[in-house]
Amino acid sequence: MPVTGDECAVDDLECQGRQLFLNVPASAAPQALWCSQCHTLGDIANGAIGPDLTNIAVDAESRKPGTTAREYIRESISEPEAFLCEVELCTQGLMTASVTGGLTDEEVDLLVEFLMSATAATEMQTAVGDVVVPTTPTDTPADAPAPAGGLVAEGQALFMAAPANVGPQALWCSECHRIEGLAEGLIGPDLTDIGSVAGTRKPGTSAEEYLVESLRDPDGFIPDGVERATPGLMTLAIVQDLTDEQVDALVAFLLAQQ
Numbered sequence: 567m568p569v570t571g572d573e574c575a576v577d578d579l580e581c582q583g584r585q586l587f588l589n590v591p592a593s594a595a596p597q598a599l600w601c602s603q604c605h606t607l608g609d610i611a612n613g614a615i616g617p618d619l620t621n622i623a624v625d626a627e628s629r630k631p632g633t634t635a636r637e638y639i640r641e642s643i644s645e646p647e648a649f650l651c652e653v654e655l656c657t658q659g660l661m662t663a664s665v666t667g668g669l670t671d672e673e674v675d676l677l678v679e680f681l682m683s684a685t686a687a688t689e690m691q692t693a694v695g696d697v698v699v700p701t702t703p704t705d706t707p708a709d710a711p712a713p714a715g716g717l718v719a720e721g722q723a724l725f726m727a728a729p730a731n732v733g734p735q736a737l738w739c740s741e742c743h744r745i746e747g748l749a750e751g752l753i754g755p756d757l758t759d760i761g762s763v764a765g766t767r768k769p770g771t772s773a774e775e776y777l778v779e780s781l782r783d784p785d786g787f788i789p790d791g792v793e794r795a796t797p798g799l800m801t802l803a804i805v806q807d808l809t810d811e812q813v814d815a816l817v818a819f820l821l822a823q824q
């Protein structure tokens with residue numbers, strides 16, 4: 567139910583705040599992801615990248631000792647890197663100053679008031695029986711398919727956790743990508759049957775060539791018509807330190823996802 571700016575009356579600050587939460591304003595630089603794509607909020611947003619904000623006005627009271635809810639929410643927006651929350655999806659390095667840095671003071675005020683009042687509205691709705699079900703990330707199921715062994719098994723291990731040679735990463739393959747029964751990432755495309763479809767992505771490019779390219783030059787080609795193929799998220803910095811052997815193992819693993 568995104569509303570457009572023109573639908574908000576000049577004195578309807580709640581509407582203007584919701585509008586800012588849902589859509590990137592002109593004051594902010596172009597963004598790969600915005601508030602409503604990273605956060606869940608009642609029934610207006612269901613992002614699974616950052617923490618659920620459905621009850622933030624209440625939750626924020628206890629986040630940081632000596633800080634009121636309003637102060638905490640304001641700081642989260644104007645200085646997102648100053649304090650890291652300790653609930654689900656509080657991943658460091660995702661909500662950066664480059665996301666919110668361009669917002670004017672007035673826009674930050676609107677967002678703070680919107681988040682304070684959105685909680686009250688959600689509580690009211692819940693109280694009258696209109697139950698709001700926020701999406702919560704599911705745990706990786708234990709019944710993950712057994713890897714075929716050798717290179718594929720090595721590739722699976724590399725997919726699940728960053729190896730020591732690539733350095734600490736805010737997010738890794740399995741956190742951004744979903745593979746049925748194995749990984750539940752919802753930031754990048756679903757790779758459940760990437761082995762079958764990789765050969766159709768780019769004319770004249772075989773499945774194997776396409777997968778090598780996806781890992782060696784992730785910004786080089788963005789697939790068309792693929793869900794969550796957002797440019798600028800899988801960057802070279804994430805994969806550049808993988809060795810040729812590690813890329814081979816990952817490609818063997820991905821080719822096995824039919």
Ligand code: HEC
Nearest residue numbers: 599600601604615616617642646650651656657660661677
């Ligand atoms: C790229 C994803 C992303 C975007 C875009 C984003 N956030 Fe966040 N946000 C996060 C993550 C991850 C955290 C937790 C880590 C942290 O505090 O930096 C967070 C933390 C927060 C918190 C504190 C939550 C808590 O439970 O303590 C608030 C409030 C918040 N964001 C509001 C916003 C608003 C408003 C916007 C839009 C102007 C926005 N965020 C844009 C990912 C994002």
Ligand code: HEC
Nearest residue numbers: 737738739742753754755780784787788789795796799800
């Ligand atoms: C920060 C999130 C993120 C991380 C980490 C990440 N990816 Fe991606 N990946 C994406 C996004 C978004 C796309 C789509 C845009 C693009 O092609 O860059 C993508 C595209 C792909 C594609 C092409 C998918 C298609 O359907 O054509 C493959 C294959 C892939 N990633 C594999 C990996 C592997 C293997 C890793 C770990 C080494 C990894 N990704 C790490 C977000 C991520």
